[in-house]
Amino acid sequence: MVKINYKKCGYCGACVGVCEQLAINLIEHIIEIDTEKCNNCNMCVIVCPLNALEGE
Amino acid sequence: MMRELNDIYDVVVVGAGPGGCMASYASAKNGAKTLLIEKSQEIGEPVRCAEAIPSIEEFGIEPKPEFVRNIIKGGILFSPSGKKVIVTQDKAQGYVVERKIFDKYLAIRAAKAGSKVVVKTTAIGLEKDGDYWNVIVEFLGEEYCIKTKIVIAADGVESNIAEYAGLKAKKKPLEVCSCAEYEMANVRLLDKNMMEFYFGNEISPGGYVWIFPKGDTANVGLGVRDRKKKAIDYLEDFIENGMAKDRLKEATPIEFKVGGAPVSGPIEKTYTDGVLVVGDAAGQISPLTGGGIYLAMDCGLIAGEVASKAIKMNDWSEKILKEYEDRWKEKHYEYLMNHLKYRKILEKMSDDELDALAEALGESLDGVDLKKFVKRIITKKPSLLKYFKDLL
Numbered sequence: 001m002v003k004i005n006y007k008k009c010g011y012c013g014a015c016v017g018v019c020e021q022l023a024i025n026l027i028e029h030i031i032e033i034d035t036e037k038c039n040n041c042n043m044c045v046i047v048c049p050l051n052a053l054e055g056e
Numbered sequence: 057m058m059r060e061l062n063d064i065y066d067v068v069v070v071g072a073g074p075g076g077c078m079a080s081y082a083s084a085k086n087g088a089k090t091l092l093i094e095k096s097q098e099i100g101e102p103v104r105c106a107e108a109i110p111s112i113e114e115f116g117i118e119p120k121p122e123f124v125r126n127i128i129k130g131g132i133l134f135s136p137s138g139k140k141v142i143v144t145q146d147k148a149q150g151y152v153v154e155r156k157i158f159d160k161y162l163a164i165r166a167a168k169a170g171s172k173v174v175v176k177t178t179a180i181g182l183e184k185d186g187d188y189w190n191v192i193v194e195f196l197g198e199e200y201c202i203k204t205k206i207v208i209a210a211d212g213v214e215s216n217i218a219e220y221a222g223l224k225a226k227k228k229p230l231e232v233c234s235c236a237e238y239e240m241a242n243v244r245l246l247d248k249n250m251m252e253f254y255f256g257n258e259i260s261p262g263g264y265v266w267i268f269p270k271g272d273t274a275n276v277g278l279g280v281r282d283r284k285k286k287a288i289d290y291l292e293d294f295i296e297n298g299m300a301k302d303r304l305k306e307a308t309p310i311e312f313k314v315g316g317a318p319v320s321g322p323i324e325k326t327y328t329d330g331v332l333v334v335g336d337a338a339g340q341i342s343p344l345t346g347g348g349i350y351l352a353m354d355c356g357l358i359a360g361e362v363a364s365k366a367i368k369m370n371d372w373s374e375k376i377l378k379e380y381e382d383r384w385k386e387k388h389y390e391y392l393m394n395h396l397k398y399r400k401i402l403e404k405m406s407d408d409e410l411d412a413l414a415e416a417l418g419e420s421l422d423g424v425d426l427k428k429f430v431k432r433i434i435t436k437k438p439s440l441l442k443y444f445k446d447l448l
Binding site for chain 1: 095096097102104176178180194212213214215216219220226227228229230232234235236283286287288289312313314315316318
């Protein structure tokens with residue numbers, strides 16, 4: 001499961017745009033990852049401009 | 057609750073960026089009952105963009121001082137070793153705007169044309185309901201179901217809405233340019249009306265660094281496509297050690313912006329029964345420059361026109377809505393695909409080759425069309441021809 005560091009997140013939504021599982025939602029300033037849908041592909045980790053996401 | 061959430065619409069537009077606002081404007085103006093949904097509590101915020109746009113006069117929008125921060129005459133491109141190439145033509149000219157004010161202005165313009173607008177309202181789902189769509193939204197922790205004939209998905213790089221409707225809109229991570237930017241005061245500019253672009257595999261692989269003058273400030277940022285290092289780290293490095301470091305010594309940030317620019321070209325299909333996809337969500341953004349405001353606005357306008365026409369015809373099936381894709385492709389597809397081609401060439405070149413390219417091009421790109429461009433390379437740097445021969 002990908003971990004979110006909310007202190008580093010700039011809420012840009014780039015991670016949402018690469019999540020083929022539709023597991024990520026950006027609700028205003030807060031990223032939410034649906035643990036049921038996330039398949040740990042780590043695509044979101046690569047695209048994050050701020051290192052706010054950490055893969056397993 | 058906002059009373060707008062308790063109604064049935066002809067057209068619901070998700071996302072109040074420039075594309076969504078123009079779509080709502082055109083849809084409402086042509087008589088369709090329209091709702092524009094924005095998830096932020098403030099339209100225009102957070103800014104994810106370098107804020108440069110080409111001409112907006114063709115949309116009948118006056119470049120008002122309330123949102124225009126600067127007039128741009130062109131750009132100065134820097135090769136990795138610092139060789140300069142100047143461009144002052146066509147799309148290199150335009151404005152740097154305050155996006156927070158500009159987007160709000162466009163939303164007000166849509167409202168004045170008759171569109172309803174809701175804010176702090178997030179679309180979290182989409183369900184087919186006979187000939188209608190139910191847009192599931194959340195506002196202040198409550199769920200609402202909004203019935204509509206047509207949904208225009210203008211939800212940006214996130215592009216969940218198109219996916220809910222069964223279209224393929226998600227991107228690969230290395231097809232999204234990861235951007236970080238400081239808007240800074242006290243930047244010593246080379247020319248207050250010229251944008252600066254810096255290229256190089258060391259400073260910003262898969263993208264470039266920009267300094268866009270914005271009146272009292274400048275947007276200093278970059279985009280990268282890279283697995284090793286983050287955009288923010290490249291940016292701090294450029295400010296500290298980059299080619300413009302002496303002119304950034306006194307600079308200090310007044311805003312921080314991040315974003316993802318989908319630079320893989322347009323998505324495969326931008327329409328289906330009762331759904332149109334617009335702007336970044338549709339990949340309507342230059343794969344070369346990452347510029348997308350103008351494209352989103354123009355395609356949004358077309359989407360709003362086609363949607364309202366479909367409502368008048370009482371047929372919003374994909375057969376009718378296909379007109380949207382036909383029209384935007386007719387105007388912009390070749391441009392987008394050419395820019396994708398150019399980007400793919402540039403990203404293959406080493407820093408030495410980029411320097412050689414800048415040398416071959418000479419000081420100015422003005423008046424240089426593709427033929428002249430390739431001719432300069434053939435005569436001055438034939439070793440680079442392998443990259444460009446297919447363009448002829």
